[in-house]
Amino acid sequence: MIQIEAVVSGHVCAVDVAVGATIAAGDAVMMIESMKMEIPLESEHAGVVKAILVQPGDAVAEGQVVMELV
Numbered sequence: 001m002i003q004i005e006a007v008v009s010g011h012v013c014a015v016d017v018a019v020g021a022t023i024a025a026g027d028a029v030m031m032i033e034s035m036k037m038e039i040p041l042e043s044e045h046a047g048v049v050k051a052i053l054v055q056p057g058d059a060v061a062e063g064q065v066v067m068e069l070v
Contacts, residue, residue: 002045004067006060010034014056017067021049029067032060045069 013031017023028040029049047069054066 001050002047002069003065004029004041004043004045004069006032006062006064006066007041008032008034008039009062010039010060012054012056012058012060012066013038015052015054017049017052019049019052023047023049023069030054041066043067043069 010032013033015030017029023043024046026042028042030041031038032041050070051068054060060066
């Protein structure tokens, strides 16, 4: 299992993929708002989305696991 972590602290603005989606390395999977900037979170790995652990509006901390891939 591959875990995707937030790269900054902030709030989730949008989740751009759904459970079961196939993604490639470099694909944007969600947007995080931090300090009034929207920062895309890109996957470093290819895989299939197994779980999305946060929803829009949720606060996230830098390094927090937000998604799992298989």
